[in-house]
């Protein structure tokens with residue numbers, strides 16, 4: 682059956698930033714399709730809640746607190762995963778972000794922080810995990826990038842540059858790790874999560890919806906389904922690619938004005 686190729690029975694998936702939002706959606710989708718999941722973020726109660734919900738699908742789920750910007754904590758989450766499961770098949774580098782800000786108000790420290798959080802952390806964790814994938818049956822890495830890495834829009838110099846770099850890293854590592862480990866990214870459009878909700882009063886939401894071809898904001902599941910495809914054998918001929926899951930956006934749907942220089 683073709684549908685069987687989406688199944689993740691017996692696979693072990695590590696998802697960063699899985700206490701809420703897109704990361705949580707990915708962890709729960711993987712659990713629903715049979716994977717054991719390692720839920721990781723800084724807030725213990727939130728990752729424990731994700732793990733509990735994953736467990737309801739019959740998954741063996743582990744919650745390991747981790748700040749992805751700290752290499753020592755990344756090493757800890759990898760070793761806790763191996764201790765419990767003895768393997769890692771799927772890695773989702775999801776934790777990331779950086780608030781919009783005019784370029785002239787973006788200090789070197791802020792710019793570096795955006796890069797560290799969105800790119801260096803993903804590179805570090807991938808470097809730690811891939812050797813274990815290679816020891817096993819191979820694996821799949823899914824990086825959560827952003828439409829902001831592709832679109833030209835004011836206020837996104839730090840975040841957009843960092844996500845563009847994460848997309849470039851995806852293409853480069855896809856080549857380097859083929860054929861046993863696949864590396865793909867999702868260039869995510871505007872999703873109604875706690876990262877976006879603070880900006881969304883009713884008027885702004887309406888403006889964003891009317892600027893989005895598919896006439897709505899994205900839901901976590903829109904991304905989780907794409908991640909499921911990229912993590913599963915269904916995409917076994919796909920690597921080094923950036924999937925645009927963004928409601929059809931070809932220009933910014935961000936309605937805020939930033940002062941021009």
Ligand SMILES: NC(=O)c1ccc[n+]([C@@H]2O[C@H](COP(=O)([O-])OP(=O)(O)OC[C@H]3O[C@@H](n4cnc5c(N)ncnc54)[C@H](OP(=O)(O)O)[C@@H]3O)[C@@H](O)[C@H]2O)c1
Nearest residue numbers: 698700701702703722723724748749776777871872874876
């Ligand atoms: N929402 C959107 O519209 C959108 C659009 C494009 C791309 N994205 C990308 O999607 C990813 C997830 O965003 P989201 O909207 O789901 O965000 P979210 O709802 O705010 O969730 C973020 C998750 O990451 C965790 N996290 C934050 N800082 C962390 C750190 N230093 N180390 C480890 N975990 C950390 C958070 O938990 P703790 O705070 O407890 O650590 C939380 O579990 C990000 O890479 C973001 O750039 C989102």
